[in-house]
Amino acid sequence: MSRLKTGPHRPPGAVPDAFGPDPVATRPLLLRAGAVLRRQAPYLVCAAVFWLIMAIVVFHTPLTGDFGQNAAAVARVSENWRHPANPVIKEPGRGSPYFSPYAVALGLAARATGTAAWLALRWSALLNLAVLAAGVGVYARTLSRRPLAPVYALAAFTLLWGWQPELWSGFCGLASLTQVAPYPSTFAVGLTFLLWAWTDRVVRRGGGWWAHAGLGALGGILLLIHPITALAAATGVAATIAGRERTWTRRTAAAWTVTLTVALTVAAAWPYFDVFALAGDTTVDAVHRRLYEQLLPWYVLALVGLPALAWRARRRWRDPLVLMFGADCVIAAYGWFSAHYTYGRVFALLLVPLQFALAVELAEIPPWTRLRKVLVPLSAGALCVAFTAQVGAVVPSSVLPLPISRPEPWNDYRWVADRVHAGDVLLTNGYQPSHVLPAYGVYTVWPAWPDPSTTVADRNRRSVAVSSFFAPRTSAATRRAVVHRYGVQWLLLSPGEHVRYPGTVIAHHPSTRETLIHLP
Structure with missing residues (x-):
């Protein structure tokens, strides 16, 4: 009977696992693994469906927005990774923040595989979404x-924005x-969530010097990839530490000092640009004013989460969520009152x-509580509005019962890129275009x-040159001067433009x- 209880018979002196793992000993491990799998299964399924649908849609979306700028940076690195030229104009590119890690x-990967830069950037959407x-x-x-909880979080994060x-x-x-799935900002947002989760784990369970140094290295890389996202990420890290850390000792302070020091060191060591010089740069402030005007x-739909956040407070x-929200609101307010509107990117x-x-x-509160009776109808209404606003960009119009506006x-x-060589200048x-x-790879x-x-x-000066070239009363000599000064080889005329050209x-x-024109 004892043999039946203790497992298979083993010869005297045999190594315990010589005949494989003991079924009784491994049973708790298998049970724990099964429990973890069952707990994570709902999100794994939803995340896989989300990834698949978005990947299909992204690959069928025409190139728009900042895709050209980001792909151009990848192209310049692929051409000369040591000293890449400016992404879009034929000038040296030293100091351009677009040359992030x-x-x-991506540029090195495109160079190694012979892939076109724009294709490498588009394929990166698969990684970013994951x-x-x-x-x-x-x-x-x-x-x-x-x-x-993760299922609800993915739905809220991707739907609850505005109408x-x-x-x-x-x-x-x-x-x-x-x-924007292929953009570095999307990758940075994903890294931010991983950074917050890692920080939470280190605070709760403790971590050695290497864990804190790893957090710092990830933070430094994030700062180089997308500085304004890194600022919001830093508020989340600080909120997690302030909210979770129970006792502060000299060792605790020293450990987090290591994290900060490593992050700043990694960022400062990057050879392509000085990320700290961007703090006072006002180059793109005017563009970001729109973030405050709408x-x-x-x-507005995200405000349905305010009662839940107030309940947590x-x-x-x-x-941590309460502290994070307060800190981000301060940053956004600073951007508005200082007219440094780039800080409005923190709204992301x-x-x-x-x-x-x-x-x-919604995942935690029992069904009979008063708060849940408030949150459920609010969430249902907001999600209906959000779904109507967002679904037009994902679902084909042919399967929708009602017409929905889409970009x-x-x-x-x-057709232009097939005729213009990479590295040529087009006006x-x-x-x-x-x-x-x-x-x-075309310069403008x-x-x-x-x-x-x-x-x-x-x-x-370049803006004035372009405007003067296409002005109807501009002399031929002035147009030749613009072509000569900037090394223009190609001219692309918009509909209705009548410009005399010797091409x-x-x-x-x-x-x-x-109309595409080749200039002599």
């Missing part, structure tokens, strides 16, 4: 052990992700405490997006009515 890694989904799930589990979805880098609503249309004012993560508080409380698709400029005053063509005269590595005077018409697009 993200762009350099990192984002993993980050949301891991961070949600630090707030709740309920199986549905008017904004397609902006770092904004991870479903509609925005269809365009507060209700872009962010009432229970414990040192709750300012909504996270509202979204995640709602998700966690106007941009034109495809591969155009069209908004879309100025943004898209750099993705294929005027940078479509301000780059702090170029001076304001040079950008203004050859190479192609004429029948639908956009744009």
Whole structure:
């Protein structure tokens, strides 16, 4: 009987595991693994579906927005990773913040595999979506052990923005992700969630010097990839430490000092640009003023999480989500009152405490409580509005019962890229070609997006040159001077433009009515 209870018979002196693991000893491990799998199964399924649908949509979305700028940075690294040229104008690129570790890694990968830069950037969307989904799930589990908490968090994070979805880098609503999934900002947001989850683990369970140094290294890389996201990430780290750390000792202070020191050292050691010089840079402030002018249309649906966040604050004012929300609000307010509107980019993560508080409380609160009776109808109404606003960017119009407005698709400029060699300079005053063509390695005269590595005077001079070239009364001599000064080899005329040029018409697009001209 004892043999039946203790397992298979073993010869005297035999090693205990010589005949394989003891079934009785391994049973608790298998039970724990099964329990973990069952607990995580709902989110694994939802995250996989999210990843698959978004990947399909992203690969069918035309190149738009800042894709050209980011792909151009990848192309310059692929051409010369030691001294890449400016992403969009034919000038040296030293000091350009677009040469982040993200762009350099993609550029080196494109160079090693022979992949076109724009394709390498588009394929990176698969990685970014995976990192984002993993980050949301891991961070949600630090707030709740309920199986549905990560599921609710993913839904809230991608849907609860506003009734008017904004397609902006770092904004991870479903509609925005269809365009910005390949951008470094999306990768940075995913890393932010992983950084917060790792910080929570270190604070709760303790961590050695190497764990704190690893946190610092990840924070430094995040700062280089997307500085404004890193600022919001830092508030989350600080909120987690302040909310979770119970006792402060000299060793605790020293450990977190190591984390900060490593982060600053990693950021300062990056050879391509000085990330700390961006703190006072006002180059792109005017562009970001819009983030403050559309507060209700872009962010209002996230406010349904305010009762849940207030409930958490009432229970414990040192709750990390509460502290994070307060700190991000201070940063956003500073951006407005200082007219340094670039800090408005913090809105991309300012909504996270509202979204995640709602998700966690819906998963945690028993059905009969008063708060749940408030949150459920509020959430249902907000999600209906959000779904209507966001679904048009993901679901084909043919399967929708009602017409839903969706962003106007941009034109495809591969017909130009097939004729213009990478590294050639093209002159155009069209908004879309100025943004898209750099993705294929084409230089433009005027940078479509301000780059702090170029001076304001040079950008203004280039803008005046483009305007004067296309002005109807500009003399032929002035146009020749512009062509000579900037080494222009190609001219792209928008519909209805009549400019005298000493070149050859190479192609004429029948639908956009744009004309491509090769200059001698």
